[in-house]
Amino acid sequence: MSTVDKMLIKGIRSFDPENKNVITFFRPLTLIVGPNGAGKTTIIECLKLSCTGELPPNARSGHSFVHDPKVAGETETKGQIKLRFKTAAGKDVVCIRSFQLTQKASKMEYKAIESVLQTINPHTGEKVCLSYRCADMDREIPALMGVSKAILENVIFVHQDEANWPLQDPSTLKKKFDDIFSATRYTKALEVIKKLHKEQAQEIKTYKLKLENLQTLKDAAYKLREGISQDQEKTEVLQGQLQDLERNIQTMDAKIQHNEATLKDLRKLEKQKMSKTDVRSTLYKVKEEQHANLAEENEDTDEELKEWKTKFDERIAMLESKSSKLEREKDDLAARSSLLNIAIKESIKEISKLQTEAEAHVSLKNERDSLIQKLFARHNLGSLPSTPFSNEVAMNFSNRIKSRFMDLEKDLEEKKKSNELKLKVAWDRFMNANDRWKDTEAQKQAKVEIKKGILKRIEEKERERDSYELHVSNMNLAHIDERDKNMQNEIERKTNQLAGREFESNILQKQNELFTVEQKIKALSREKDIMDADSEDRVLLSFKKSEVETSKKKHKKMQVKSLSLSPPMALIFSLDIMDEIRDRVKGVLKGRLPPDKDLKNEIGQALRLC
Numbered sequence: 018m019s020t021v022d023k024m025l026i027k028g029i030r031s032f033d034p035e036n037k038n039v040i041t042f043f044r045p046l047t048l049i050v051g052p053n054g055a056g057k058t059t060i061i062e063c064l065k066l067s068c069t070g071e072l073p074p075n076a077r078s079g080h081s082f083v084h085d086p087k088v089a090g091e092t093e094t095k096g097q098i099k100l101r102f103k104t105a106a107g108k109d110v111v112c113i114r115s116f117q118l119t120q121k122a123s124k125m126e127y128k129a130i131e132s133v134l135q136t137i138n139p140h141t142g143e144k145v146c147l148s149y150r151c152a153d154m155d156r157e158i159p160a161l162m163g164v165s166k167a168i169l170e171n172v173i174f175v176h177q178d179e180a181n182w183p184l185q186d187p188s189t190l191k192k193k194f195d196d197i198f199s200a201t202r203y204t205k206a207l208e209v210i211k212k213l214h215k216e217q218a219q220e221i222k223t224y225k226l227k228l229e230n231l232q233t234l235k236d237a238a239y240k241l242r243e244g245i246s247q248d249q250e251k252t253e254v255l256q257g258q259l260q261d262l263e264r265n266i267q268t269m270d271a272k273i274q275h276n277e278a279t280l281k282d283l284r285k286l287e288k289q290k291m292s293k294t295d296v297r298s299t300l301y302k303v304k305e306e307q308h309a310n311l312a313e314e315n316e317d318t319d320e321e322l323k324e325w326k327t328k329f330d331e332r333i334a335m336l337e338s339k340s341s342k343l344e345r346e347k348d349d350l351a352a353r354s355s356l357l358n359i360a361i362k363e364s365i366k367e368i369s370k371l372q373t374e375a376e377a378h379v380s381l382k383n384e385r386d387s388l389i390q391k392l393f394a395r396h397n398l399g400s401l402p403s404t405p406f407s408n409e410v411a412m413n414f415s416n417r418i419k420s421r422f423m424d425l426e427k428d429l430e431e432k433k434k435s436n437e438l439k440l441k442v443a444w445d446r447f448m449n450a451n452d453r454w455k456d457t458e459a460q461k462q463a464k465v466e467i468k469k470g471i472l473k474r475i476e477e478k479e480r481e482r483d484s485y486e487l488h489v490s491n492m493n494l495a496h497i498d499e500r501d502k503n504m505q506n507e508i509e510r511k512t513n514q515l516a517g518r519e520f521e522s523n524i525l526q527k528q529n530e531l532f533t534v535e536q537k538i539k540a541l542s543r544e545k546d547i548m549d550a551d552s553e554d555r556v557l558l559s560f561k562k563s564e565v566e567t568s569k570k571k572h573k574k575m576q577v578k579s580l581s582l583s584p585p586m587a588l589i590f591s592l593d594i595m596d597e598i599r600d601r602v603k604g605v606l607k608g609r610l611p612p613d614k615d616l617k618n619e620i621g622q623a624l625r626l627c
């Protein structure tokens with residue numbers, strides 16, 4: 018379990034920015050008691066801010082959270098909260114958050130200036146920084162404490178102004194519970210899934226509509242194709258019929274021509290017959306006349322008459338044979354004429370039949386042309402010449418329509434395939450989403466179960482707490498009363514002590530003390546000046562010493578050279594001189610020989626005294 022050990026508050030709300038206010042928390046319980054405005058709420062606010070980074074609800078974006086610069090009589094106040102806690106793993110962690118409130122010309126400026134999260138190395142005691150970023154800290158501290166941010170905010174360090182959230186409207190309550198039980202992301206996921214589900218259902222709907230549309234198009238295309246093939250069949254049949262009719266017309270024309278020729282012959286023969294009949298009647302008349310004339314006396318001889326009669330009989334016989342021949346011809350012609358009349362009637366019938374068929378053919382052709390026009394217009398196949406179309410042109414257009422329908426059919430097939438694929442993908446996605454949704458639903462159910470368990474446990478714990486509180490209140494009432502009495506006695510004693518104290522004399526005494534301290538400071542600063550001068554002199558002396566040393570060395574060399582003595586002898590000589598000088602110095606300093614570094618000073622002081 019994570020525990021809060023210590024908290025330092027400086028410059029927050031009524032807490033002074035100059036003093037460090039440290040609160041040590043006790044285990045298992047720390048009670049914070051104080052009069053109104055003492056800062057109890059501020060302590061809870063500081064705990065919450067340290068752990069979650071959340072400002073309290075009435076902080077006006079931090080302006081009223083940091084100690085007011087006007088109250089402090091400054092233009093800028095700095096606030097700091099330092100919290101030391103043990104993580105769930107028992108590790109010591111320190112969280113420091115600093116703020117600044119500056120009074121600008123017309124407004125206040127709030128700034129979170131510094132924040133740091135440190136752990137303490139248990140072996141070396143060194144502080145190790147974990148994070149400097151507020152956002153990371155806000156995330157890391159609840160994790161280190163092993164408690165969610167929502168529980169810290171809404172349950173553990175809940176602000177008194179927000180403590181009534183369990184009584185708020187159901188939606189806020191749900192949101193809070195969702196936050197507390199970390200169900201928000203599941204709710205969000207569920208919302209996203211629902212949205213996705215809706216979108217996919219919409220997509221499927223549109224695809225279905227498209228599919229239906231394509232199906233109707235396909236049906237129309239099939240119908241059109243059937244219509245075209247039927248039309249083509251009809252056209253072919255009609256063309257066959259047309260050819261037959263044309264052939265019939267040709268034969269009929271030939272027959273008519275033949276009949277006309279026969280009719281002409283017949284008329285000719287009729288005319289001939291008429292003229293022959295005329296001839297016959299004139300001959301008959303002549304015969305009659307001649308017969309009548311027979312009454313007249315014929316002066317011809319009997320032989321002549323007989324001859325004439327035989328001639329006449331011969332002629333009559335010839336004419337009769339001619340007449341019978343003509344009669345036969347006439348009968349033949351009448352028979353032929355009746356046959357021809359029948360043939361003409363049949364031909365006329367055939368012609369009228371062919372004419373109706375030709376009319377039907379023309380109307381079919383018109384129908385075909387209008388169908389071609391419609392199809393061209395519907396499928397944008399280009400411009401058309403004016404109707405009626407010739408057979409070749411119609412054939413050409415039919416082929417174009419056919420190829421267009423082939424293309425359409427191909428497109429349809431492709432679209433069908435792609436739609437089937439899309440439908441399959443959409444269906445897969447839908448199934449996946451459905452599976453995911455089911456999983457999430459199962460997870461949600463599990464979470465709900467967990468939540469129920471936790472709520473049950475909270476209720477149990479609350480009941481336990483209530484019973485403990487009752488127990489504690491029963492147990493400690495007498496003890497607390499006694500402590501209360503003692504505290505009151507102590508307060509009285511302290512008040513009496515305060516009343517007994519002489520503040521004026523105390524202030525005077527303190528002023529005197531202050532004066533002496535100032536005097537001491539002055540003396541010390543003088544001493545410091547002297548010491549500074551001394552140190553300068555010491556530096557000079559060391560220079561001089563080194564100079565003396567070099568001069569000594571030079572001197573020794575010169576002495577050695579000038580006296581032409583061996584070097585060991587010259588050294589003995591110079592040591593003797595040094596001893597002599599030392600003796601003289603001892604004499605001047607009354608038998609004392611100070612250390613080398615103070616030598617010059619001492620000599621200078623002695624000379625000044627002399």
Ligand SMILES: Nc1ncnc2c1ncn2[C@@H]1O[C@H](COP(=O)(O)OP(=O)(O)OP(=O)(O)O)[C@@H](O)[C@H]1O
Nearest residue numbers: 030031053054055056057058059081082083084085
């Ligand atoms: N920005 C600020 N600067 C200086 N003092 C402030 C500021 N904001 C609030 N205060 C003072 O801090 C104190 C608020 O303390 P707090 O609300 O923590 O007290 P409390 O002990 O919880 O009181 P109560 O028992 O009434 O809830 C008040 O006296 C208020 O005047």
